[in-house]
Amino acid sequence: MKSFKGKTLRWEWRDGSVELTLDHEPANEIGTAMLEELEIFVSAFGAVACETSSCIISSARKSVFSAGGDLRELYHQAISVPEKERLEGIRSFLKRIHAVMNAIDAAPLVTIAAVHGACLGGGLELALACDIIIADKMARFAFPELRLGFIPGFGGVPRLKRDLGNAVVRDLLFTGRTINAARAHAVGLVAQLTGEGEALRVARSTALQVAKYDPVARAAAKEFMKPIPHEELQREIDIFCELFTRPEVMTALKKFAEDPGPMPYLP
Amino acid sequence: MRTLEQTTQEVLDLAAKHFQLPAGSLAPEDDFFKKLGIDSLQTLEMLSRLENHFGIELPDYEVQGVSNFKTLAERIQSRL
Numbered sequence: 263m264k265s266f267k268g269k270t271l272r273w274e275w276r277d278g279s280v281e282l283t284l285d286h287e288p289a290n291e292i293g294t295a296m297l298e299e300l301e302i303f304v305s306a307f308g309a310v311a312c313e314t315s316s317c318i319i320s321s322a323r324k325s326v327f328s329a330g331g332d333l334r335e336l337y338h339q340a341i342s343v344p345e346k347e348r349l350e351g352i353r354s355f356l357k358r359i360h361a362v363m364n365a366i367d368a369a370p371l372v373t374i375a376a377v378h379g380a381c382l383g384g385g386l387e388l389a390l391a392c393d394i395i396i397a398d399k400m401a402r403f404a405f406p407e408l409r410l411g412f413i414p415g416f417g418g419v420p421r422l423k424r425d426l427g428n429a430v431v432r433d434l435l436f437t438g439r440t441i442n443a444a445r446a447h448a449v450g451l452v453a454q455l456t457g458e459g460e461a462l463r464v465a466r467s468t469a470l471q472v473a474k475y476d477p478v479a480r481a482a483a484k485e486f487m488k489p490i491p492h493e494e495l496q497r498e499i500d501i502f503c504e505l506f507t508r509p510e511v512m513t514a515l516k517k518f519a520e521d522p523g524p525m526p527y528l529p
Numbered sequence: 530m531r532t533l534e535q536t537t538q539e540v541l542d543l544a545a546k547h548f549q550l551p552a553g554s555l556a557p558e559d560d561f562f563k564k565l566g567i568d569s570l571q572t573l574e575m576l577s578r579l580e581n582h583f584g585i586e587l588p589d590y591e592v593q594g595v596s597n598f599k600t601l602a603e604r605i606q607s608r609l
Contacts, residue, residue: 326570379570379574400578437590440573444580
């Protein structure tokens with residue numbers, strides 16, 4: 263499938279590169295609808311991998327790459343089932359999203375996240391699954407999950423630990439603060455910093471460069487440089503599930519889901 | 530070193546430009562959530578704009594509960 267237009271995203275293969283565009287109102291939240299379409303996307307990888315050198319992931323939404331997991335959906339689904347079934351539901355969702363993230367992480371092509379605006383929680387975890395993050399100078403990054411009483415659940419912490427120093431991970435995790443693109447670039451999270459509105463253009467230019475190199479060497483280099491931290495990822499799912507069953511989490515999610523204020527995404 | 534008055538004026542000018550309002554239409558005591566009608570993502574955008582302009586980092590928790598330009602300018606001033 264060389265092009266697709268779904269309810270939450272679309273993609274198009276062109277000149278050996280595929281562009282995946284997230285486009286889900288209001289802020290590219292990753293819930294079951296986006297997960298289903300991401301699953302379709304990664305299942306299409308295999309068939310075209312041999313003729314594809316790069317994949318660019320970007321957002322069509324103004325001011326946001328992705329605000330992360332769909333917390334309102336998470337809350338409403340959790341309260342719609344008996345308490346005992348909540349854990350089963352969340353574990354199943356996490357396993358599916360981990361499979362998608364791992365597929366993007368290990369794809370035998372160069373994956374580039376072209377980030378503008380807010381890149382929070384699950385949105386940052388999606389960007390971290392990519393090989394290269396190119397960010398516009400107005401981009402902001404955060405892991406605000408601890409304020410809800412759980413940890414990032416889409417593979418974020420193991421992947422951030424793989425790429426950066428533990429001190430940076432702790433700062434992001436324990437404060438939940440957003441950091442700007444310049445700071446993210448300084449600590450090595452962002453590979454290339456661009457002017458406002460230029461991230462996608464620079465990502466396309468980078469994709470053209472990537473395409474010049476031998477695909478076998480590229481795939482081997484990637485496998486060598488970017489091992490998937492499977493054990494830690496599994497542990498992350500377990501910790502998330504242990505934390506998720508606590509009443510404090512339901513209280514925090516309820517507050518988030520019902521917050522009429524202007525700042526629900528901020529830590 | 531900027532004075533607090535200069536910082537406040539620069540914050541007002543940046544906000545007016547960012548949200549495409551006439552220059553001088555914002556005042557230090559204005560509640561920016563009410564005056565600008567902005568949401569959390571637009572707040573983050575404004576935060577980036579301010580950090581890039583002043584060359585500082587302003588952690589979200591330092592501006593939590595801040596809703597007028599004067600107090601925001603004070604928080605920025607403390608980082609300059």
